[in-house]
Amino acid sequence: MNGHIIVFISVAFTYCTTINGWAWQCNAENGYCTRILSPSVDEPEHPSLAVCKLLCGQPSYLNVWPYPTGKIASEKNLVMVDPQHITFELDGSTTTKNFLQEVVDYFQENLSRDNSNCICQDYYPLVVSLDALSDDLSLTLDTDEFYSLKLNTSDKRIRVEIVGNTIFGVRHGIETLLQLLVPYQNADSACLATLKNVQVTDKPVYRHRALLLDSARNFLSVNTIKKNINAMAASKLNVLHWHVTDSQSFPLELPSLPNMTKCGAYDKDRIYSPKDIEELVTYAKIRGVRILLEIDGPSHVGNGWQWGNEAGLGNLTVCTNQQPWRSFCIQPPCGQLNPANPNIYKVLGQLYGDISNMFPNIGMFHMGGDEVFIPCWNSSKEILDYIKGKPTTEETFLDLWGEFQNKSLRAYDAAVGNDKTSIVVWTSHLTDPNVIQKYLPKERYIIQTWVPDTNQDLITSLLNLGYKIIISTKDKWYLDHGFWGSTLYYNWRTVYNNKMYSQYHKSILGGEVCMWGELVDDSNVESRVWPRAAAAAERLWTNPSTTAGAAEGRFFSHRERLISRGLKTEAVVPQWCVQNEGECSSYL
Amino acid sequence: MKQGELRRALMVVTVLCIFLFIYLYWQQSTKITPTLVYNYKHTYSSYKKSHPPQWTWECINQRCERRSIKGDVGAVSLATCSMLCGSTQLWPQPTGPVTLGSRAVTFNHKQLQLESIVSPPAKALLEKAYTSFNENIVSLIEKKDYIKEKTDLKRFLIRVTIVHSDIVRLKTSTDEGYSIALKPIGNEIIANITAQTYFGARHGLETLSQLIWWDDYANGGMLKVLKGATVQDSPVFSYRGLMIDTSRNFMSIESLKKVMVGMSANKLNVFHWHVTDSQSFPLIVPSVPQLAKTGAYSSGMTYAPEEVKALVEFARLRGIRVVMEVDTPAHAGNGWTWGPQEGLGELAVCVNERPWSMYCGEPPCGQLNPENPNVYDVLEKLYKDLLDLSSENEIFHIGGDEVNLECWAQHLQKTNTLYNYTDLHDLWGEFTMKALNRLYIANGNKKIPYIIVWSSKLSKRPYLTKYLDKSNIVVQSWGASQWPDTPDLIADGYKVLISHVDAWYLDCGFGRWRETGDATCDPYRPWQTVYNHRPWQQLHLNKKQIFGGEAALWSEQVDESSLDARLWPRAAAFAERVWSDPQLDTTTYSIQEDVYTRLNTHRDRLVSRGLGAEALWPSWCAQNPGMCL
Known part of the structure; x- marks a missing residue:
């Protein structure tokens, strides 16, 4: 027998009788929950902060993250729910129902974490009706994510109706419902509490709300990726x-190009098999998340591509692992x-073919396209021979790069059999407003900007030229910063306060927080990303005119929520500040 | 395990559980009893799948270089190459002389054995320290059934001598120094750890654990130890x-x-x-x-x-x-x-x-x-x-x-x-x-x-x-x-x-x-x-x-x-x-390549002991020592 089992069991035994020393009182004036000691019987106090937060504030306010954009109404009285007595009514076609059933399972899974075997007394049965108006199961940039939620208590029954135009909207409604069910414990009973009546309509401001994970610098296990997807779902982010x-x-691992992992994986345990991919894609979809895959090129390529000569295809890459590295790349x-090697397009074609088989069509693919280091190409005899006759100026190399991009696009279209996919590329020399139209037609390309906040001019110019863009403000949304060089860490407030360039500009599709992987792996990626990515999630879903200060208490609640779902998210303030809302916020 | 044994074991476990429940039921009205075990239990993520090796490392000018495997003979894992190639892989670096053998032998953890030349009260402490040493070794294992494989050794004996067995509380004046002499005798390895106090001896066990590693290329995965080593060590600061x-x-x-x-x-x-x-x-x-x-x-x-x-x-x-x-x-x-x-x-x-x-x-x-x-x-x-x-x-x-x-x-x-x-x-x-x-x-x-x-x-x-x-x-x-x-x-x-x-x-x-x-x-x-x-x-x-x-x-x-x-x-x-x-x-504040390499090894060691230590750099840099500096 070991000690851990003993501890576990004793926790289960004492669950119902755990008496918290504190209670919380709602301050009607400012909507803050105040911690008080030794609750007296007469005062309207709440046994936990979560319950207080559920009830506190105006009827038009809900302690939900990200904050809904539509109408909110509620009646701030508690009703008790027994997790054992929640039933679902599913509507729609068989495929819709099957999908919704998966969402229901997700709901149950996340509901059960906070609850023990303690019996809930005085509960009302809860019936949840889910209705998706469309049977479309595809998840793309154009998916309608609207939902409405009505929770109504009458005749000792609680009924929730969630309606969405798509199943993905319904899923968001389920997520909101999850956030409205909080544990309620006292000496002899453990229930979930919710509000007596709630009405919400909600939809996101931006369609593309993403987290970037990098599994190349350091490998991330499938399990780690899943945990991130869970946190994304809880925060209504929709693109990985x-x-x-x-x-x-x-x-x-690519079925038709086994050499890529053979020459490029760190070892055979650090590989994503097609089966892993299938699992992840499904896992993400149930959580309303689509996977936008990026195969970066022509730069950020090297290990994995060294097999060309042996296979009779010539050098697929140049400068791979070359030293001194500072002369040939930036990292x-x-x-x-x-x-210069036409075979690369054959290989890329096979690669794209495999990928389009492994990943469902989401209408988008990311080709990277950043940080081409011209001295590398300029050092290759083969490439210099290829451009023979032209001067070795930047323009020549940009043309070469543009040619590469164009041929890659054709290889992609040929592999998938149409030219409908939007291709995302990072901002680079090629996306310079002066030359971009020469290389990247706006009908095909979406530009992901990663310039600092001060460089709004570039964004303006690209928008004026008619490009669609995705924003990843480098000095606010790069989550790897603060640990290397002279970069600074951006805490959740900075992340939250990254006002999007221009609200509702139709060509701004959304934004991404980026977790570059040089200094993170399975050990610490979760706490590096969360809860900061959740701050970006509200910026992208709600795009409020207010700043972090106004969202503080609700954000702290969301961090606790992520913790209760088993995610190792970083602490952002002393617990005292969480328990004493508003007390740490300013100088006064 | 035979079927009867399993049944008996289950019976024992069931009886234990019943006692435990009765005990806990009786206890619950009072207070949760903290049941801290002395030995920290490591949780393993999972044993890895067994795959043929992909890379081999070669020691060139005291640096391990990664190469693709041609054919399937003689592949050397990064861990083994690092241990045998120049740097000590010890952290913190010992302050006294260190000599390390250039060969390794395979063994399994069941072959480890403690011989303590120690009197009470330090003896009891040392036995517990040995248990956690053992756990540290076990935490390296990535393949459950490796124990079936043949090993180079019959026995790996750790002989610990403590001069002052009466010192069991650490003071600022406590001598934390130790020495290790590890050598093969026949088909055994004997590691002699000598220290003035228990506290030196446990540091010696820690260092010894760092001379042991997991080689996932040897017979599909084996523990290895250097065939010979001497270490003398004591700290610069006592606090x-x-x-x-x-x-x-x-x-x-x-x-x-x-x-x-x-x-x-x-x-x-x-x-x-x-x-x-x-x-x-x-x-x-x-x-x-x-x-x-x-x-x-x-x-x-x-x-x-x-x-x-x-x-x-x-x-x-x-x-x-x-x-x-x-x-x-x-x-x-x-x-x-x-x-x-x-x-x-x-x-x-x-x-x-x-x-x-x-x-x-x-x-x-x-x-x-x-x-x-x-x-x-x-x-x-x-x-x-x-x-x-x-x-x-x-x-x-x-x-x-x-x-x-x-x-x-x-x-x-x-x-x-x-x-x-x-x-x-x-x-x-x-x-x-x-x-x-x-x-x-x-x-x-x-x-x-x-x-x-x-x-x-x-x-x-x-x-x-x-x-x-x-x-x-x-x-x-x-x-x-x-x-x-x-x-x-x-x-x-x-x-x-x-x-x-x-x-x-x-x-x-x-x-x-x-x-x-x-x-x-x-x-x-x-x-x-x-x-x-x-x-x-x-x-x-x-x-x-x-x-x-x-x-x-x-x-x-x-x-x-x-x-x-x-x-x-x-x-x-x-x-x-x-x-x-x-x-x-x-003037330059530059850090030697050796420090990067050793710290990277040590970081992985901490991870294997269940600590979520931060990544130092991309894994590529770990697999290609010196190439990211």
């Missing part, structure tokens, strides 16, 4: 931008695709 | 501390045990537990239970006396002493509010006072009431319990930092006693003298050899010499290394414990946590900054007056969710600074 490869490694190891 | 704050955010006992697992792997030997602050009082003090009752965040977020004692014992086995700090007179608020109800008057003033920026450095405010004589009675009881809980009476920490005189002035104005003081620093000084006197009484009228106080206005002239007795006061200097504090204290003849904020504050770099105000201690201190801090060289300090070094983690922006990653491997970089004190080139 998966930077799966880079010059360091190539962990994605070791070096490597760039070899545009 | 190698790590401070954890459990007041701003609570850390569970389990998470603190993990901290100690990490400390023992790095031969850090003082766990400075900043257990309380103005935010919360999670420590249940047996003779003053009101403190936790009114100060803990919740009943679950407390430390019971039995838990603390078990943690202290857990630490002792790992060569760590626990120094508990209940900071006073400032940094005390929540937990000290019950005085009026019990007829003791106000024990603390300005508690949770607003605007906080007037009365303290961060919310919530609170300072003990120096005018209330009952405060000193409470302190005496508290000190007595702290001495008892920590079993530590050579070193004591009284806190003593960041007193806000405005808070006291406001209070004294209310009681019309402000005119008694022309300089409120004297009030602070008197408080400290009174508190120290109560500490003396609490310790049975015996002087405590080293009493640590944080550097503050009181530790500056003229108050310093007036109120702090240099014969037993150690000042923990936390100001920036450019501040005059440290050289001044040394010049005035004080012993100094160094915790410079600009190098050894591990909490810095996460921006301001309040809506307004500054992020006072940005930026983050990367491990290189921690490692390259060598103030005795940089500030030309007399090393004899340096009591030791301590890295500190304040917990405003960290709790157990990210504790591991915040600490490791940076605290490991600190550990090598205070154990080995390697040379520092103060």
